[in-house]
Amino acid sequence: MAITTVVTVAEILKNNGLAVEKKVVTSTIGMKDETRGRLIQKARIEIVLAKTEKYVSMTTPPSARAREKEAVGKEEKKQ
Template sequence: MTAITTVVTIAEILKNSGFALEKMVATSTVGMKDETKGRMVQKAKIEIVMGKTENFDSLMTATEKH
């Protein structure tokens, strides 16, 4: 599983559970040095900005009681 897959999965779980709202999703590529080959390679990057839902605090309280 890649890091991007993990981030997207966690964001979906938070949304589907009612804990968070998705505010923005941005994708891009960044140049990174490949340590084994010594050259620059392009890597995918994702940024997901989320915010709390109105009922976040009550959901957290209910979760902590279990």
């Protein structure tokens, strides 16, 4: 994936509160040019994100959320 695309996706997720940034690493890697056969340097980026609670709640199916609420409600009634 192109670096600009990776950065854009990470920024969108962070700005919408769906992820938090854990680590960003940049480096260069050597790749062989297929046409000329010489070694060329390419930029590389690694962005590590962690899911937020907002993301988890959005991706959890509604039926699972309903079961969780039922379980919490039953525990509160017992106390």
